[in-house]
Amino acid sequence: KAGVTQTPRYLIKTRGQQVTLSCSPISGHRSVSWYQQTPGQGLQFLFEYFSETQRNKGNFPGRFSGRQFSNSRSEMNVSTLELGDSALYLCASSSGQGEHEQYFGPGTRLTVT
């Protein structure tokens, strides 16, 4: 089985811009979760999608949003970028149905200048 993939791997954006990141889960997995990883705050949960519905949301401002498509691929969007949004954004794939194991993608490294 192919693993979790994320595109792009690296992004450089300017303050005020917006960005869209993509995640393709493991084949057959229907749950995709997003996490932000920074040296200061560690790994923080953004949101989780299952069957195109957001099931859970972390404590991030409304500038962070996401969606999931019928093929389980997910995107997250960050609008009005701030310097503090510079981070590694990881998505994690899970079956979403009782099996709790989450498998991470390689991440997208976002740098905001």
Place this chain on the structure above:
Amino acid sequence: GENVEQHPSTLSVQEGDSAVIKCTYSDSASNYFPWYKQELGKRPQLIIDIRSNVGEKKDQRIAVTLNKTAKHFSLHITETQPEDSAVYFCAASRSNDYKLSFGAGTTVTVRA
């Protein structure tokens, strides 16, 4: 919400010795506890997990123990090798919840 604390933040061990990392959690409803290993520049990799109906689980050189009463769980690595050098994260979540709350991580260095 859930608060997971992890200790120590750094751990240096001699090759062949054991390493132990401890985590505590606050939410008594949490019942799934995974451990991830993240090498420099790589993705977090699930190495072992435990559910609340089990007190201990082993997989070759790694083991995890859980004490639900005290709300703490630990990772044990025996016969450490240089390739065990990485950052290790503990996490916790509820049964019907895919939100993982992570500890701050432990940087493990295995000295040859």
